[in-house]
Amino acid sequence: MDIIRSKQFTADKAWGAKNIAQMNGITTRLHWTDQPYKWHINDGEEVFVVLDGKVDMFYRIDGEEFSTxxxxxxxFYASIGTEHVAHPIGEVRVLVVESAGSI
Structure with missing residues (x-):
């Protein structure tokens, strides 16, 4: 059992994470960052929830780039094969649910 105050969470580096749960091969992690990630495609699906702050999410469909x-x-739900990258606006905290070991 754990109670997590997400707005109080910080990490010592960008995209540092607190592992919250691993259930049936799926991980749930709380991330803190103030820097963009890198373009990537996950090994499976990904659910990305903004808990604190704002994020510009860039993604590609058939080679064309979009953002929101x-x-x-x-x-933000990234289906299998969705290339994407998150760019925080200042500090953000996000909850990420994805396959264990995914990038």
Missing amino acids: RLDVGDI
Whole structure:
């Protein structure tokens, strides 16, 4: 059992994470960052939930690049094969649910 105050969570580096749960091969992690990630494609599906701050999410469909601004409470779902990258606006905290070992 654990109670996590997400707004109080920080990490010693960008995209540092607190592992919350691993259930049936799926991980749930709380991330803190103030730096962009890198373009990537996950090994499976990914659910990305903004808990604090704002994130510009960039993604590609058939080679064409798109972006959307995610605010607190917004959810980005990356289906298998979705190339994407998150760019925080200042400090953010996000909840990420994905296959264990995914990048």
